[in-house]
Amino acid sequence: MSKKSRLTITLDERLLKEVDLLVDGNKIRSRSHAIETLVRHGLTPRVTEAVLLAGGDREQTYALNRDSGRPLLAGTIEDLRAAGITTVFICGGRNNQAIQDVFGDGADFGISLKYIEEEKNMGTAGALTLVEPEMSGKSIVVIHDDVISEIDFSDVIEFHIAENTQATMAVKPEFDEERYGQVMLHGNKITEFNARGSKGISIVNLGMYVLTQEVLQGIPRNSYSKLETDVFPGLAANGELSGFVYQGSWRNVSRG
Numbered sequence: 001m002s003k004k005s006r007l008t009i010t011l012d013e014r015l016l017k018e019v020d021l022l023v024d025g026n027k028i029r030s031r032s033h034a035i036e037t038l039v040r041h042g043l044t045p046r047v048t049e050a051v052l053l054a055g056g057d058r059e060q061t062y063a064l065n066r067d068s069g070r071p072l073l074a075g076t077i078e079d080l081r082a083a084g085i086t087t088v089f090i091c092g093g094r095n096n097q098a099i100q101d102v103f104g105d106g107a108d109f110g111i112s113l114k115y116i117e118e119e120k121n122m123g124t125a126g127a128l129t130l131v132e133p134e135m136s137g138k139s140i141v142v143i144h145d146d147v148i149s150e151i152d153f154s155d156v157i158e159f160h161i162a163e164n165t166q167a168t169m170a171v172k173p174e175f176d177e178e179r180y181g182q183v184m185l186h187g188n189k190i191t192e193f194n195a196r197g198s199k200g201i202s203i204v205n206l207g208m209y210v211l212t213q214e215v216l217q218g219i220p221r222n223s224y225s226k227l228e229t230d231v232f233p234g235l236a237a238n239g240e241l242s243g244f245v246y247q248g249s250w251r252n253v254s255r256g
Helices: 003-022 032-044 074-081 093-103 128-134 153-163 213-217 227-237
Strands: 049-053 086-093 112-115 139-144 147-149 167-173 180-186 187-192 201-212 242-244 249-250
Touching: 003 032, 003 049, 003 074, 032 147, 049 074, 074 093, 074 139, 074 153, 086 128, 093 112, 093 128, 128 213, 139 153, 139 213, 147 201, 153 167, 153 242, 167 227, 180 242, 187 227, 201 213, 201 227, 227 242
Parallel strands: 049 086, 049 139, 086 112, 167 242
Antiparallel strands: 139 201, 147 249, 167 201, 180 187, 180 201, 187 242
């Protein structure tokens, strides 16, 4: 066998291993489905980075809660990796070390994990100002550590790119749900964002977003701020917040 042939076989084996890492039997059902997904990603402007908001000043992170016998973050990583995400920034505050003890640098999970250190609790928005200088792309996925869903992040990313707004929020119709942020929708645009819902049918925030670097750059540095109260209402008022409507399985483990 020639040297060139041996090299080709080695490269093919590596590619197949990468493809097989995407197969979870659920969202990515088979090797052919994984290849189809990779091709689709290749034809679309790529978003390859994500942020996990993993606790801040909480004593424990929900990322390490067990779901079906394994940490919640393991499933989140699989979902993000299937959508073409290669790097996840962990904003865990005091919980960073506990997460790192379990997941390390992410190599064993087929992804790169980078831990963002906060000298003080900066809130869900303030923490993102520490991520922004590390970004290599123009947009980034942001997800809270306490959500479980079957959402396809590829769909959310493609929607975000097509909408061409500064931010996209995954939302879901719910009945009598007062515990989560509620939005008012006009077409695909969120026209109003409220930190809490109300009685009746609500369109609620699922804690999953795609934000442009411009959004992160607009957050005040070195101060405490929250996405829910200090960022999203302004984006909605300016027509820069789109709503990706999702009607599948979703659960917030912090709310039971």
